[in-house]
Amino acid sequence: MNSPLPFERPVYVSRPALPPLTEYVRRLESIWASNILTNMGPMHEMLELGVGERVGAGRVSLWNNGMSALLAAVSSLQLQRRKVVVTPFTFPATVHAISLLGLEPVFVDIDDDSLTIDPSLIEEALDPEVGAILGTHVYGRFCDTRAIDAIAREHDLRVVYDGAHIFGRYAPVVTDEPHRLGDITMLSFHATKLFHTVEGGALITADQETDRQLRLIRNFGIVNEHDVKGLGLNGKMSEVHAAMGLSMLDMMDAEIDQRVGVASRYVEALSGIPGLRIVAGGDGTVQYFVLRIDADQFGSSRDDLHNTLRSLNVISRKYFSPLCSDVEPYNTLPSAQNLPVARKAAEEVLALPLYGGLSLEDADRIAEIVSWHQKGGIL
Ligand SMILES: Cc1ncc(COP(=O)(O)O)c(C=O)c1O
Known part of the structure; x- marks a missing residue:
């Protein structure tokens, strides 16, 4: 058996797709003309609409990366109970988004087929201190959102999904079945993803008030020039990143x-x-x-x-x-x-x-x- 020849250059597991440079430069020229670089400028607004159309349900806010979006999502729940049930089969960002807020992750094993958190094991992991469930839609395959929704209703738990992998083939990625979204679903637009903004992410929620809270958190909690309400961070996506997203959406x-x-x-x-x-x-x-x-x-x-x-x-x-x-x-x-x-x-x-x-x-x-x-x- 002859051994296969090695590839001349490394073939990595992913390689970012890039739009034609002229397309991107055309958008950069428009940024130069407007002199607006960030703070929810015109590119940002267009991309938010474009992603929203593709998602097809809920309200979409854009973020500067998936991790900050997830952190904001969990923090917006203002949990009174200090534990969150989570899958161990995920990227570190998922679990860090719990711990960085001073909450305790409670790991629950996964289903062998879908590789997502196993709903049949969630109930035995619950105690009075558990306030939420955080599941990851692994490789773009959804968690059993219907079963998780039923458990959440019964035990008065909030639900967040790490959907870093789901913005892809299936449009709308989130159907109008309400259990699909949980309270909030995160998307990642990192350069390694099918669709990217170099760095970026999004949050989807069906609830208008949650969406309003998330947008406040995204901008330091600033309500207007006179008022700041609650905790916040800088989660804004820049115009340069949003322009990349618009070009990527086209392709x-x-x-x-x-x-x-x-x-x-x-x-x-x-x-x-x-x-x-x-x-x-x-x-x-x-x-x-x-x-x-x-x-x-x-x-x-x-x-x-x-x-x-x-x-x-x-x-x-x-x-x-x-x-x-x-x-x-x-x-x-x-x-x-x-x-x-x-x-x-x-x-x-x-x-x-x-x-x-x-x-x-x-x-x-x-x-x-x-x-x-x-x-x-x-x-
Ligand atoms: C499952 C999962 N969650 C969270 C993240 C973090 O997203 P980001 O890199 O946009 O911060 C990733 C990144 O690859 C991921 O795969």
Whole structure:
């Protein structure tokens, strides 16, 4: 068995899509003409409308990144109880948004299929100090929002979703089913995402008063030139970032189509390999393309596959690993000790490169490396 040739340059797990420079410069010229750089200027307002149309439900506010948006979302709940139920299978930002506010995360294990927080385990984690649930829509796949909504109603809990991955293929991303949004849903527009503003994010809420509160928090709590009300931060998205978002919105469907092409190529080449399951990307979500490797059936571990890919210049990513519950300062919490489903998932998941600019030939080469490795190929 000949070993595959390494890629000449590293192929990263994602590569930001960029609009034609002339398009972006045209928008920059308009910023130069207006001399308005931030504080909810014209680009910001246009993008807020554009994202809102695409989301298709609730009220959308733009933020300077997903993390500050999530922090603001949790802080806007003004929880009287000091604990928040959260998934361990997420990006650190999700859990930090609880802890930075002086609240305590309570980890609840995930569902083995969706990899999102398991609603059937939430109730046993509740005590009188739990005031909210924070779930992550992993890889663009929704949590069981209907079940979570039912638990929240019964126990008088607030619900926030980290939807960093959901602004993608499905428009409207949030349907008019009210349970989909929780109280507030966050989106990330980081450069690694399908749609980006370089750095950026958004919050969606169906409630007018919550939206008003969030907008106050976004601007230091400033109501008007005479009045400041409550705590706030600087969460504003600049005009330069909003201009990038407008240019990206124009090409979002093309980016999605290209990703669907790449993902179907992977699906074709990787289906049927023993011990390999496609857990995201094959179903059209195309934010990430994620494999799950069962070491016994596959014949080697996820880490071995990751290393082989890396030696051939393919930089796959163990996303999400380590678990948030396994790192400081969270690993000493009682709720961090027994999360077998999440731990296994963190040992088995591997995200392959997926972005519009990845050629189908390169996707084929990457899939061939996976298949060659599974057959016992050694470099
Ligand atoms: C699940 C999740 N939550 C939160 C974030 C943080 O978003 P941002 O980078 O926009 O601050 C990310 C970023 O990748 C993420 O994947």
